[in-house]
Amino acid sequence: MIFYRLFIWIYPKLVWLISFSNPKAGLWISGRRDVFKKLAKAFHQNTRPVIWIHTASVGEFEQGRPVLESIKKQFPAYKVLLTFFSPSGYELRKDYRGADEIFYLPMDSPDNARSFYTIVQPSLVIFVKYEYWFYYLREAKKREIPLLLVSGIFRRNQPFFQWYGGMHKKMLSFFSYLFVQNRESAALLEKLGLQQVAITGDTRFDRVIEIAENFQPIDLIENFCNKQFCIVAGSTWTEDDEELDHFANTHSEIRFIIAPHEIEKERIDECRQLYKNALLFSELRSYVNGGIPIPSNMHVLIIDNVGMLSSLYAYANISYVGGGFGDDGIHNILEPAVFGKPVIIGPVYDKYFEASELIEMGGAFSIETALELESLLNDLMTDSSRLDAASESSKAYVRSKAGATAAILQYIQENRLLTN
Secondary structure, eight states, X not given: OHHHHXXXXXXXXXXXHHTTTXXXXXXXXXXXXXXXXXXXXXXXXXXXXXXXXXXXXXXXXXXXXXXXXXXXXXXXXXEEEEEESSHHHHHHHTTOTTSSEEEEOOOOOHHHHHHHHHHHOEEEEEEESXXXXXXXHHHHHHTTOOEEEEEEOOXXXXXXXXXTOXXXXXXXXXXXXXXXXXXXXXXXXXXXXXXOEEEOOOHHXXXXXXXXXXOOOOHHHHHHHTTSOEEEEEEEOHHHHHHHHHHHHTXXXXXXXXXXXXXXXXXXXXXXXXXXXXXXXXXXXXXXHTTOOOOTTOOEEEOOSSSOHHHHGGGOSEEEEOOTTSTTOOOXXXXXXXXXXXXXXXXXXTTXXXXXXXXXXXXXXXXXXXXXXXXXXXXXXXXXXXXXXXXXXXXXXXXXXXXXXXXXHHHHHHTTSSOO
């Protein structure tokens, strides 16, 4: 507990120090400035019951979004507060219309937690996947407010299951119910004596299915692809691009769409150096809107905006998902899989059960070198039966995992955590 208190005391100060040179750190600081005054104003004389949903960043938001929107639809009388810890999530979704109020979460502390709950007065609290803030969780328990964990995932090496994890074990006991993704997570929690656990799967499956069912064509992308074979590489880091660039540069007959994970100028410039004959999406828009033909030698499109990636995968014949060459692991492979696209990833995916399962089903492939990647791409492009089988496996896998959101809503209804 001493180390946690030290962490929550020193973390904001470290962020402040680096905020002078790091824009994200600056947003983290500025977004929390006068946050309690802003909260008090937003909830002043509020007469509606409140649901508070907390997510770490944009990925967890997308994970919790099906639950949020289902609750909003079935219980319209409630006011929904959505909070983010990360600027990446808040800045991208601060105008999201599905929530009534959207804020940065103030840093955890006993005083902040008490002030937050006193102002907001939530009737139900939902945390998505992870982010366990001790005092916020404890305050919900103290006030006897139902507290749910959605799409939780647990592994043996986490602090909850170590000799030194007393505080982490305590945090889990604050939850009224924990909805977890798989049997391993449930088994680990049960060994701690926790009975309020259900295996409901991952709400991300429901979210990507919803995205696919509501897909809207993007005219500019259709214009670029021009019905040619297309490879879409999403959420790429430098290591991913270095694996793919040689193949892209030597196959001008193929259309490549590259969506880097970060779109700062330095990163976009790096992509332009790696990929020859490339143009930016912003440049493509200028060409098309100006009635100017796209240069015939431009066969690589670099996406220099955010928010498009999940729809871009619809145009792929083969997809590549980045992050598998770094310590953090792969990004969302379900976004291309839901459209029935074979998924290629790097070697670091051990934290992601969906990657292992999809590889086992034949819908995804892991590579360790550029040579392996090029060999696999050539095989898939020349063997239509293998390509079709991988595509069908991807789509079938995602569809087979739907239903987590409905199970969570059923629990909320049956236990009357919310009422109309």
